[in-house]
Amino acid sequence: MVSRSESAAATRRALVDAAAGLLDAGGPEAVTLRDVGARAGVSRGAAYRHFADKESLLTVVAAEKWEWLASDLHGVRDRGGAPEDHVRTALLSLIRVGRTQPHLYRLMFSTPRGDPDTAVRAASLAQDEFLAIVSELVGSDDARRFGALLLTSAHGIAGMELSGHLSADKWHTTAEELVDTLVAASAGSRRSRG
Amino acid sequence: MVSRSESAAATRRALVDAAAGLLDAGGPEAVTLRDVGARAGVSRGAAYRHFADKESLLTVVAAEKWEWLASDLHGVRDRGGAPEDHVRTALLSLIRVGRTQPHLYRLMFSTPRGDPDTAVRAASLAQDEFLAIVSELVGSDDARRFGALLLTSAHGIAGMELSGHLSADKWHTTAEELVDTLVAASAGSRRSRG
């Protein structure tokens, strides 16, 4: 026998997973509360016992992916390799989310509207991890400046790749090359400043 | 007396303008075909005489802004100043669209779904203009590599600023500083390679 709160928690979990699954599979318009309910084994209205509205449910989906990314980035420093490699790995990790889960990626960077705190706090966590990785490469004094530059650039690369605006035909380059250039330039700037 | 085709063209214009206006003012969910029609002085179904569906109408809205950007970028080279200033101005021009018309900006970089050609062609035009501006700074050999880097980075800056993920609190920097750093690094790389 499951307690009431356990059952409710399980339902909530199932709802979030269902929403994430539908988003991944069919994009935003595939995420209907009716289908989310069906996939979670409950009915359409059940979500309103756990979330204020559809937006809030999606906010949780985004926040959980941010948390996943934070933990992924945290693991980067544990594995061996040079600081440069860590930064490269971290940036490519973000880009990989864009490639493998484009709809989820878009959701992560959509303007927070539901409960801003939930998403923003989780995103901030991942950004802190990234900041630590960059510190390793350029030192803590320059970490924020370079961190912002590297992160925004990687996000731009992911975004343009995702929207088809980074065509190899026109630009003669790939996301990987761009990341390499960025990391090399950052490492170079550090050395040249002492 | 207006001819039939003139009147139809005027209606089409009004529909596109109405959609753009509603998008600017109230975001995507404010763009309903009923309101678009009302704003354009026609009824809800009129749009289907000019566009396959809502998506196609929005594709035209995005394409027109890309064309506007292309023409804006074209003007950059005519005004005086150093190549560095031109690149900086061009990047900030993109970022300014993100700031002043966030919903339209998002639409420009959304995955093309309606008639891909319309939007992609217009975007390509703007990118060509940008390429020309970058050539001025780094030479035509490196233009594509640096162009892709600068454009994706600027897009990332715009996107993160727009989604609230580029908080000054955390990163201690601004979009303008990031652009300056990028441009300086590009100009520097060119010199150091000869």
Next chain:
DNA sequence: ACTCTACAGTTGACATTGTCATCTGCGGTG
């Protein structure tokens, strides 16, 4: 052991919206 309450989940209903089939009116052509 019995009762009662709070709450998870269901169901009916409704307004909104995109879309299409059908209808209407008129400019242009013979």
Next chain:
DNA sequence: CACCGCAGATGACAATGTCAACTGTAGAGT
């Protein structure tokens, strides 16, 4: 002047987010 084709209007429909009302039961209080 008759006719046709198209721009636009309108009725209808299915899908969807949301909420009010309802139901059943786990768990607390006695």
